[in-house]
Amino acid sequence: MKGTVLGFDNLTGEGVILNDQDVRYSFSKINWRDTLAPEKGQRVDFEPWGTMANNVFLDVRAGQFAPAADMSFKEAIQACFRRITDFQGRSRRKEYWYFRIFGIICSGLFSLISGDLRHSSGISVGLLEIVISLAWLYLFVVDLSVSVRRLHDINRSGWWTLLYLTVIGTIPLLIMMCFDTNPRINKWGYPAK
Template sequence: MDFQTAVRTCFRKYADFSGRARRSEYWWFVLFLFIANAVLGLIDSAIFGFSDPGVGLLAPLFSLATLLPSLAVGARRLHDIGRSGWWLLLVLIPVIGFIILIVWFATRSEEGANDFGPGPQPATA
């Protein structure tokens, strides 16, 4: 899955917590969120004069608007490795929770069908 397809898929499945998401879909969407937040943060500081990181108007609004699709793709990614989306709550455990989730998000997909749906489609070239 390429960058555009991943972003389009994540927004199309805005609040769809069912099914599975390939590693590429998840990580391309994370990259999109990172780049968009950085650009919007720069625009915030240039236009509105916010010099303190984390203070602004556009970047926080974008983060709020993309919260649900980022949770949904995270849950679908966990489904792809055979784990419940509720494991996203590990983020509430400082440091250790993030590390565990990053390792799981980087884990190879389960082959074939699992409790959350059929296996991911093979990547087409």
């Protein structure tokens, strides 16, 4: 169903959409499936669910989506963290690779900190190790979700991420992550760029 965003409040994470038949639907940040933030006046496509709008995407035909070159490093990282639980949408190549770089930097920092902690002892050191482990786990989930969305963007199933479990399978998977966005709408939504 098509509609227009009437407004969105960043503090509460909730907004309202008016469909083409003048019926209002509310939506929250978790229903928003696009990398760009919702703004008043945007044309969207969504699935009605009672009085709620679910799986809200920008309308590609309205030409409102930004090209991949416009996404900065910071915006890509923020988009990945904002969409941590989104295993259904699509993500741009730039978003995936920026988060991959961010993950490598964080893993290096975690390794340095953990290496220094091996020579120390105490309760605070143990707590810091737990915090580092939880942060690493959080980054892993974010990385998994952006990898699945990236595969969806090239019209592949997210199950291909299981290739990461094999040594030799990582190479073709990384090559697939370099493919350009499939320009057609698929079962995971509109093109990411």
